[in-house]
Amino acid sequence: xxxxxxxxxxxxxxxxxxxxxxxxxxxxxxxxxxxxxxxxxxxxxxxxxxxxxxxxxxxxxxxxxxxxxxxxxxxxxxxxxxxxxxxxxxxxxxxxxxxxxxxxxxxxxxxxxxxxxxxxxxxxxxxxxxxxxxxxxxxxxxxxxxxxxxxxxxxxxxxxxxxxxxxxxxxxxxxxxxxxxxxxxxxxxxxxxxxxxxxxxxxxxxxxxxxxxxxxxxxxxxxxxxxxxxxxxxxxxxxxxxxxxxxx
Numbered sequence: 001x002x003x004x005x006x007x008x009x010x011x012x013x014x015x016x017x018x019x020x021x022x023x024x025x026x027x028x029x030x031x032x033x034x035x036x037x038x039x040x041x042x043x044x045x046x047x048x049x050x051x052x053x054x055x056x057x058x059x060x061x062x063x064x065x066x067x068x069x070x071x072x073x074x075x076x077x078x079x080x081x082x083x084x085x086x087x088x089x090x091x092x093x094x095x096x097x098x099x100x101x102x103x104x105x106x107x108x109x110x111x112x113x114x115x116x117x118x119x120x121x122x123x124x125x126x127x128x129x130x131x132x133x134x135x136x137x138x139x140x141x142x143x144x145x146x147x148x149x150x151x152x153x154x155x156x157x158x159x160x161x162x163x164x165x166x167x168x169x170x171x172x173x174x175x176x177x178x179x180x181x182x183x184x185x186x187x188x189x190x191x192x193x194x195x196x197x198x199x200x201x202x203x204x205x206x207x208x209x210x211x212x213x214x215x216x217x218x219x220x221x222x223x224x225x226x227x228x229x230x231x232x233x234x235x236x237x238x239x240x241x242x243x244x245x246x247x248x
Contacts, residue, residue: 010040011049011200012207018050019211021231022057024218028176029208030054032231034148035109035238039245043102044093047148047183048193052201053208055180061173071170077130081137082144082179089145090186096146099246105147106246109239112151113232124160132157140175144183150176 018033030050037046062068072079093101124132140154158171187193193201 007041011037011204014040015049015053015204015207016211016214019053019057019208019213020215020218021211023212023215024231028054028151028172029057029212030148030176030180031109031112031151031235033208034105035235035242038102038105038148038242039238043098043105043148044192045197047093048187048197049201049204050148051180051184051187051193052198053204055177055184056205057208057212058173058177058180061169062177065166065170065173067167067170068174071167071174075133075171075174078133078137078140079175079178081134082141082175083182085138085141085143086145086179086182086186087141089142089147090183090190090192091145093146094190094192101146103243103246104143105149106239106242108143108147108149108152109242110236112149112155113236113239115156116232117229117236122160123162124157126162129161137175141179144179145186148183150179 014033014036017036018029021032022029033050033053034043034046037049040046041049136153136157140150140152143152144150154175155172158168161168163171184193184198188195188198
């Protein structure tokens with residue numbers, strides 16, 4: 001696959017654009033990259049390709065954001081529950097028709113975009129925070145393994161808790177980092193991500209980080225609230241395209 005100049009060019013372009021969007025808006029790297037890459041090269045190669053760039057970008061946030069140890073222990077049940085969910089999701093990814101998992105990715109992206117645009121204000125009572133961690137982690141791991149998307153139900157759950165911005169960012173990024181590490185192992189063991197895919201993922205870190213750097217420069221030039229809205233609309237449109245392509 002990576003010997004084809006067209007495929008390689010599309011992949012690099014998708015990685016770079018996703019990095020720019022993440023750097024400018026703070027959106028998750030995987031969420032930004034998968035719609036572009038899945039449409040260009042297919043879902044399974046796209047999931048494999050974004051693994052290491054996503055880990056690298058999120059590790060930067062994890063280590064430069066406070067409350068790391070506190071959040072790790074506070075949400076330990078959710079992190080632990082993510083692992084079996086990933087294993088189940090990857091198992092299905094191997095056997096399910098790629099059109100189904102790609103369409104599901106499109107649905108998740110559309111739902112995430114709509115929720116982000118509407119910004120619904122709801123909260124979870126403190127008494128339900130811990131009981132919900134295992135089902136949220138299990139379901140989030142399942143969607144991660146099957147589609148590569150790591151936003152639902154993780155992001156709505158975390159945003160509904162009474163956390164300050166630093167703890168919110170840390171909770172989300174720790175989840176994504178841990179999930180990505182186990183996802184990489186599961187994909188490699190299942191044969192979805194062979195060695196050449198992991199090598200390509202290492203190389204993909206360069207355009208991803210370059211895009212993030214360029215995105216941070218753009219952040220000061222474009223009103224963040226407008227840019228995030230445009231990006232969410234774009235992601236939602238790409239999600240619809242992904243769904244339509246599987247049935248047309």
